[in-house]
Amino acid sequence: MRKSILYGLASIFLMAACETKDDYDASGNFEADEVVVSAQQTGQLLSFSVLEGAQLKEGENIGQIDVKIPELQKQQAEAAIAALKQKTGSPKDQTKVASRQLAVQESQLAQQIRERKRTENLVKADAATQKQLDDIDAAIDQMQKQINVTRQQIKLYNYNSATQNRGILSEQSPLAVTAKQYQEQINRGQIINPLTGLVLTRYALKGEMTAIGKPLYKIANVDTLTLKAYITGDKLSQIKNGQTVKIRIDQGEKDYKTYAGQIYWISSKAEFTPKTIQTKNERANLVYAIKVRVKNDGFLKIGMYGEVIFI
Incomplete structure (x- = not known):
């Protein structure tokens, strides 16, 4: 009688252990974004x-x-840019001479204008001839033309210098881009x-x-791991994104270590059960994948087996 009772208790404990071992809703392996x-x-x-x-x-x-090679290539590009800057010219010397000439001409014009006014008064007083006045007018006109020519020369000097510099400096932009490319390689x-x-x-x-x-x-980053597990279709109605679940891993032969997890992805279509995954319902060929985010305390490892329990 006593032996029967002992055998009965042993059977109950064995069945309870088996039920506890299989008491999970999904299982899978831990992974991380590598x-x-x-x-x-x-x-x-x-x-x-x-x-x-x-x-x-x-x-x-x-x-x-x-x-070392892109560093030397960058130095070469920078040296070419420096050489271009030395080729650029300034119209200051040419315009300086022309400006002095213009100042002299404008002074002479002012003198001619004063002389004309004096001569005009003399003509009115019959102290000078009309030819003298006409000669002064001709001289004034000639001086004004010379002044206009000098002013055009100054503009031309500035324009030619600017055009020449633009042509030289236009080569600088591609060289600067090349130097930046070499710096990026560095x-x-x-x-x-x-x-x-x-x-x-x-x-x-x-x-x-x-x-x-x-x-x-x-x-x-293994601070937080993902447990990718598989569930049968009859479990879908029990879960949703953002739901908190319990995760457990083996700790020795009989004990479990548990963690809190959160479902953040549920597959929208079924797939055949992977060969490495065991589900509670072995008759089910089609399963749904889910992903559970689990905070790692240092004991969880990539590839480790884990079980999901819905709470």
């Missing part, structure tokens, strides 16, 4: 301080690729970490040659 950081320049890795398992910060300078020689996270894999070592697009390391 970023493969690649080289943006070709050259030798002069420095590269990345270690697998290291925690890196966003914007941290973690390496340098040799950029900047890309610095290896800047794009996000805060954990280094998962390192693909290169200091001293190696690298090329544009060649992977250097893989990094992921």
Whole structure:
């Protein structure tokens, strides 16, 4: 009788354990957004301080690729720009002489005008002839023409100098763009970490040659992981985006460690059950994928198995 009772209790405990083990609504594996950081320049890795398992910060300078060639090319472009500036001229010397000549001519014109007025009065008093007055008028007209020519010369000097300088300086703009391109290549020689996270894999070592697009390391932010799980269609009515659920992972052979999670994505279409996923209803061939965001306390790892319990 006592043995029967013991066997009965053992059966009950075994059944309870089995029910507890299968008491979940979905299961899957933890994953994170993994970023493969690649080289943006070709050259030798002069420095590269990345270690697998290291925690890196966003914007941290973690390496340098040799950029001696673009540095020299930039210097060459800047030297060409400086040479162009030396070729530009100023019309100051030419206009200075012409301006002095113009001042003399304007003074002579003023003198001729005064002389004409005096001569005009003498003609009225019969003390001078009309021819004398006509000669002065002719001289005034000639002086005015000379002044106009001198003024045109000054304008021409300024125009020619400006045109010549524009032609020379027009070559400066493409050279400045070229210098900026070389500076961008120089900047890309610095290896800047794009996000805060954990280094998962390192693909290169200091001293190696690298090329544009060649992977250097893989990094992921593991502060928050995603549990991608699968549920059967009859569970869809129990969940919605933003819903809080309970996540558990194995802790030893019998215990579980639990976390709070939040559903942020539910697949809009069914798919066949992945071979690596076990659902409670083994008769169901079609399942729906969901994604649950879980705050990581350091124990959760990418690829780890987890279970979802709807609450």
